[in-house]
Amino acid sequence: MKRVSSVRRHEPGARSTLSGMMPRCLVTVHVTALVLATCGPLLAQSSKHNPGVQQKAFGTQGGRPVNLFTLTNVNGVEVDAMNYGGILVSIRVPDRKGQIADIVLGHETLDGYIPNPPYIGAVVGRYANRIANGTFTLDGKTYTLPKNDGPNTLHGGVDKTFNKVVWEGEALKGKTGVAFTYLSKDGDDGFPGNLKVKVTYTLTDSNQLVIDYEATTDKTTVVNLSQHSYFNLAGEGTGDILNHEIMINADRFTPVDKNLIPTGELRPVKGTPLDFTTSTRVGARIDDSYDQIILGHGYDHNWVINRKGDGLTLAARVYEPTSGRVMEVSTTQPGVQFYTGNFLDGTVTGKHGHVYKRRFGLCLETQHFPDSPNHPDFPSTTLKPGETFKSETVFKFSVK
Ligand code: GLA
Numbered sequence: 001m002k003r004v005s006s007v008r009r010h011e012p013g014a015r016s017t018l019s020g021m022m023p024r025c026l027v028t029v030h031v032t033a034l035v036l037a038t039c040g041p042l043l044a045q046s047s048k049h050n051p052g053v054q055q056k057a058f059g060t061q062g063g064r065p066v067n068l069f070t071l072t073n074v075n076g077v078e079v080d081a082m083n084y085g086g087i088l089v090s091i092r093v094p095d096r097k098g099q100i101a102d103i104v105l106g107h108e109t110l111d112g113y114i115p116n117p118p119y120i121g122a123v124v125g126r127y128a129n130r131i132a133n134g135t136f137t138l139d140g141k142t143y144t145l146p147k148n149d150g151p152n153t154l155h156g157g158v159d160k161t162f163n164k165v166v167w168e169g170e171a172l173k174g175k176t177g178v179a180f181t182y183l184s185k186d187g188d189d190g191f192p193g194n195l196k197v198k199v200t201y202t203l204t205d206s207n208q209l210v211i212d213y214e215a216t217t218d219k220t221t222v223v224n225l226s227q228h229s230y231f232n233l234a235g236e237g238t239g240d241i242l243n244h245e246i247m248i249n250a251d252r253f254t255p256v257d258k259n260l261i262p263t264g265e266l267r268p269v270k271g272t273p274l275d276f277t278t279s280t281r282v283g284a285r286i287d288d289s290y291d292q293i294i295l296g297h298g299y300d301h302n303w304v305i306n307r308k309g310d311g312l313t314l315a316a317r318v319y320e321p322t323s324g325r326v327m328e329v330s331t332t333q334p335g336v337q338f339y340t341g342n343f344l345d346g347t348v349t350g351k352h353g354h355v356y357k358r359r360f361g362l363c364l365e366t367q368h369f370p371d372s373p374n375h376p377d378f379p380s381t382t383l384k385p386g387e388t389f390k391s392e393t394v395f396k397f398s399v400k
Helices: 031-040 040-046 291-294
Strands: 052-061 066-070 077-081 088-094 099-104 122-124 133-140 141-144 166-170 179-182 193-202 207-218 224-228 246-250 253-256 300-304 315-317 324-333 335-339 363-367 389-400
Touching: 066 166, 066 179, 066 193, 077 193, 088 389, 122 141, 193 246, 315 335, 315 363, 324 363
Parallel strands: none
Antiparallel strands: 052 066, 066 077, 077 088, 088 099, 122 224, 133 141, 166 179, 179 193, 193 207, 207 389, 224 363, 246 315, 253 300, 300 335, 315 324, 324 389, 335 363
């Protein structure tokens, strides 16, 4: 279990500049004349900006109110998140011409997310990813979880999983952010301990979406928390993600068996279609005959992030050539599941009537390794009373 005692802050000096998004427009939003001369379309948007957090009713679920929180920064980047499932509903960022698009799959209404079999946009837990045979042993006691993925438990089980419960939601004071809190009761979905969880989304003026996770328990338990947004940097619903280019900062991955459970090996990516140590088109090798690609139906694996120490480390960088959008993912976690939406099958219709077909979005789920409770050699996911689990993941948006 990675416990980060001090959390790194993010480029406070970058406030109110556009430099992250607009390399040819190194100006502050206040330099109106220069912006008009060089960045017309962007100013049209920036003049309407209302930086901060807006909150509005978004419906009810199980009789409880659900609110949509809109985070807006000085550059006009906007993030919508709701307290149902901690779901990131929209992320609106400019392309290299300043044109805004929503780059995450999702729905315009709460109803669209009920149910949500692909876990679109959601916080996943108590245990993100798979636990083999829905069972693990802790302090000599065996726990049995509901199975929802063949023989496995996936993303916490079936009942009160984090993607489909109503959290408490509160705008942060003095920051463009929102905190979601939830108490998962002892025994929920078979997991031991009352687990108090907090997930915070903060949008910085340097176009970073910072996600902080925290959890405490009153009995020894296991925890693995992640975020399941499907990104398409060309804009949601515009097509598949095969032309995106991705670099994954990992020399090894955890190969899986036919049930997508890690075998325990940490295998070098070198010489395999999972080698993304240099930026490569997602589609270049996605239908290769390599056994891991066949087992994953494409990419659906955990990469072991190259890291020195416990701090925020670059996990992946994604570039979409037509829009110029770039997304960098940094994390304090040891792993990242790169999932290419292989199970999207056109049965989900999302925003603006867009049908989400196979590989229309990609996920970068920062996490501890799948099935860690059954792999004593993997970084531990055990959380004990008196300890606080903390992790941080940053999605940074820019253009090139
Ligand atoms: C994760 C899994 C995938 C799939 C999706 C949800 O990313 O690794 O195999 O189950 O969630 O559809």
